[in-house]
Amino acid sequence: MEVTYLEAIRQGIWEEMERDPDVFIIGEDIGVYGGAFKVTAGMLDHFGERRVVDTPISESAIAGASIGAALMGLRPVAEMQFADFITCAYDQLVNFAAKCRYRWGAAVPMVVRAPSGGGTHGGPFHSQNPEAWFAHVPGLKVVTPATAYDAKGLIKSAIRDNDPVIFFEHKGLYRRIKGNIPDEEYTVPIGKASVFREGTDISVITYGAMVYVARDAADELAKEGISIEIVDLRTVFPLDEAAVLASVRKTSKAILLHEDILSGGVGGEIAARIAEKAFDHLDGPVVRIAAPDTPVPFSPPLEQAFLPSVPKVIEKARWLYNY
Amino acid sequence: MEVTYLEAIRQGIWEEMERDPDVFIIGEDIGVYGGAFKVTAGMLDHFGERRVVDTPISESAIAGASIGAALMGLRPVAEMQFADFITCAYDQLVNFAAKCRYRWGAAVPMVVRAPSGGGTHGGPFHSQNPEAWFAHVPGLKVVTPATAYDAKGLIKSAIRDNDPVIFFEHKGLYRRIKGNIPDEEYTVPIGKASVFREGTDISVITYGAMVYVARDAADELAKEGISIEIVDLRTVFPLDEAAVLASVRKTSKAILLHEDILSGGVGGEIAARIAEKAFDHLDGPVVRIAAPDTPVPFSPPLEQAFLPSVPKVIEKARWLYNY
Amino acid sequence: MAAVKPIEPPIGVELSSNPDPNAELAFRFLHYLLMMREVEDRIERKLYRQGKILGGVYVGRGQEAIPVASGMVAEPDDVLFPSHRDMALYLIRGVHPRQIFAQYMGRIGGLTRGKDGNMHMGDIKLKIVAIISAMAASVPVAAGAALALKYKGKKDIVFVFFGDGATSRGDWHEGINLAAVQRLPVVLICNNNQYAYSTPLSKQMACENVADRASGYGMPAEIVDGNDVFAIHESVRRAAAHARAGLGPYLVECKTFRMTGHSAHDPANYVPKHLWEEWGRKDPILRLEKQMLDKGWASQGDLDRVRSDIRSEVDEAVEWAEKSPYPEPSELLDNVYEKPQTDGVE
Amino acid sequence: MAAVKPIEPPIGVELSSNPDPNAELAFRFLHYLLMMREVEDRIERKLYRQGKILGGVYVGRGQEAIPVASGMVAEPDDVLFPSHRDMALYLIRGVHPRQIFAQYMGRIGGLTRGKDGNMHMGDIKLKIVAIISAMAASVPVAAGAALALKYKGKKDIVFVFFGDGATSRGDWHEGINLAAVQRLPVVLICNNNQYAYSTPLSKQMACENVADRASGYGMPAEIVDGNDVFAIHESVRRAAAHARAGLGPYLVECKTFRMTGHSAHDPANYVPKHLWEEWGRKDPILRLEKQMLDKGWASQGDLDRVRSDIRSEVDEAVEWAEKSPYPEPSELLDNVYEKPQTDGVE
């Protein structure tokens, strides 16, 4: 059946709530309103107030309460209304949730869903890509699906995971991206990248919304005889280093692409892994394409200039191809 | 005059408070107690309650109030009792302080001092190195001095800077490291790395406490005829890319070394810059040495195994030298 | 910094030949109430629907009396921290509707030159600090601004605005507690419109009034009819006097209702019908107009004139804004730091 | 999960042939008060100074009655969130002093096998959740634990402990507000020892009592003499009954004093001498012992016996802990995730 990226996530949560009575959702306006993006629409009517907990405007308490419930054996799925507000829950997530198992062996099976990403004229506080702030926190897992299939399969895996998972949903994909998903139930493993498109000349390693920018660029480049392999990380922490290195060893050229800003972005970590562990296979510089080091601007021409674009990828890929 | 790293910072703040009546300090237990590490000792007596503001346990309010005071033209120097607690102020720093100038042209000249780093048996919450959480936030500057001279010169520059600066002071250096500083006043520019030690075979790019691990390793390696150049970044965001590339172009081999954990650490960003912009000069993989992806453990044998060590650097350097 | 002179409502002023001092005040109130209503209606019901305004649109329909009355109490050198339903504060400080429409359309004529959108606007010269999205984040910042004013020995004070939902944020607690402990000159103005997005008070707090929280900070608080502009003006004057006297923060809770969805895309079906009707009858503008007529401060003709003048001023402002150019893409890299940035932007 | 049986204070129990039911209770109180005092004295005044304990050391000298009385009220399946001066809670839940000393020395015999130190210990089987350093971070987590108990239809409740300074944290506000709105079964126990590190109450809050904040959450609160173990026991029993009855959170503020520095390295010169003397006279242990003698519940000989037995138990525990090995360096990589980690560790 063909569904949107948003509907895929909704189904994934719904199915897990049906399957496991310990799964519940918590967040702001997720009940009667169904969430700011309607990801939890219908859940209050179906599952009732006990399992759909509308909270005050208290991100830190949403995260903290999820930790407490998880410590008691429940499986909370918390929603940040926008990923940008996850900064308000930062201490709870990076210091409490992430470190319980390591410190005293206590499992914290929780998911924090965070609608992230730009291209929606959201401005500086409704467009950020905060994954790198968490891809540096041992104990957490950071998931960034790009397709409807992966979104459903990964949210289900995240809910079943016995470690805390930060689940970044790209707002720009919610309704724009559709995909066929099986009628029977399935999951997608956390920590495994996928080859979104096979190719031989250059590996474009990316995730989230940029997978489609890479795809469109690859289509163009194919016409010029440049064959792009697209690796969709799907999970950005911990990394599927093996998959990245395998692709680069094959193509011997790598481009890291993400919507998040350049400096300190996930791309740097991966480029470093490549430069250390696939050095002998490299036939050219490890190229990075990302947003510049600025906040996300509001006005359309500024945001357009901010976001990595298909022409930019094509230009860099041509340059690297001819290197 | 020879002073400790701690005393150098204290003098820097003191001198700036003498010089500029708009400079004041704010934080927990910084007054009568002189701060948990005594960096602000004597300031209450000398400058009075107006300019030494003891606060409740409210890191977010400390950061927020500093922003508000800075917007009104003052120059707050805020202290986090331990860098680990800066997570409680994360939203204020990354969303409010960092973005005011970009969004509406308002300057936020503030400094947040944060005693960071391990090796003091502080355990998971008194040992972290949070610089990477901020070296990804355009609008902020992130400073990490290693020497007494730089600590004083950089805190003075940070206080005079018209943008928000996060100033990480390594607790392990406070009393262990001494240095001669001039009697006359001086500053050290933010955003400029320094060559801590000249060398020809391998560039070890590092900062903070690891500068001394690099130094001790370099001394050993020198006996084997391996010449190490040590680049002390001093500021980790924005990066002094030119200095890094210049050194690597000279030595054609690079090791990134930091006490912070590997994944998502500052070293990844720099390794990526090297792999993209000095690719043709590289005679070997870009090597990274960092703590493993775990929380900082408490027990001495565990913490010792966690922290990057001189032998580890020697081993990797030998390997790279013979590559 | 030179004090900012508010735009005079010419008609209002000149018409109040009436000896009652409240007559002139009433015309000033009316001017800003209508201007805010007209500007926001244009934004929410016209330009947004025409697709000329992108992103989130939040308006203060039905709550206009709160920023109007408060803004009229504030002295020009007092520092304002508006929230997202306080448009009148900008108008009173002399921000022209042209700039507001340009702001919403992402043009360089807006206060942020397109860097940010909608209510996220500030101007340090006008002593208006731009909010960030995170609710209540302004509260500790306002405390810090007040600390600076006290530090400099000024008599100026700070006004910070927030809704009922914002009071659940840790920042709200930390900021007020710090202001209270340090006895900082902050006037706290809560628009309690009984909803936070779709969340009713019963799911937001377990106390009846936001004012019930004041005792935890050892500060005075009062509750006032948030749709009665004269009553709010009185309360806020008391609060400002308290703060200006160096007695610390003071909370004014204004009971009101959000006569629209949370934002332009929200039909607010979660609000029981009877509340719309009940509060519609309490509309602060209709109420003031009736008062002005009853007291003989104004004739229906006067009132119509004020409305029509405002409407044409707004028409002109929209035209102006639509002609304001978009920023050049190159501006993307401006003003991240004081000095032009070289790193991370290749 | 099987209920955890507290260690019996054998002497105490056997000696209370006294008909007064409080006699036996008194002996239980005394046992845990003395055990906590002895264990912490050993840690702070001996092992720390000998360099056998590294890192921060925080003790509850003078405040022992708070965790003792509260811990005795808690049912074995209730969930405890101790703060950093609540050692007795561990003892009452059956954590052996051996484990505590091993914890402080970073040995595998400690509750965290050396991964974390000092009071940062928990055991999910014993239903004790380990604090993190950030003050008040436990409060929202405790609310979530309570939510889970309610979700599962259990009658168990949650006890969360914090100091006066912790109440300034945003997390404290957010966590209690959520618990209040959701009417969660949480007993909030504040040790108001009048200082937060070097910061006195006057710089921490502008209200007189922490309890003054309760009205902002629509919850009941009471203030009790934090050095009177029987009085605290009474208050906490009322609070627990309230929470267990499904009526939501309940705050008990225990007025006490920290009879030592903030941590082992703090001489606390900022504390006026007279306070040491004044509060020294109110020592909860001396007070209970006097009561037991006055009421004829115990003879001086009995009390001496309790003390000496505890001392020898602690001597043995220290020996045991010193023999407990340090963790293997290889354990560094254990338990970051459920499944052994492969990425980011070589």
Ligand SMILES: Cc1ncc(C[n+]2csc(CCOP(=O)(O)OP(=O)(O)O)c2C)c(N)n1
């Ligand atoms: C920290 C944070 N969480 C969530 C949001 C999303 N949000 C924007 S406005 C709003 C409701 C605010 O309610 P209230 O404070 O009562 O102000 P009102 O809109 O009713 O005037 C929410 C939840 C936000 N802006 N900030």
Ligand SMILES: Cc1ncc(C[n+]2csc(CCOP(=O)(O)OP(=O)(O)O)c2C)c(N)n1
């Ligand atoms: C968020 C945070 N900031 C600062 C600290 C450092 N610190 C540890 S204990 C303490 C004082 C706590 O005071 P209080 O809550 O009254 O507890 P007490 O120590 O008096 O029992 C401080 C400031 C901390 N642990 N957490």
Ligand SMILES: [Mg+2]
């Ligand atoms: Mg509201």
Ligand SMILES: [Mg+2]
């Ligand atoms: Mg205290």
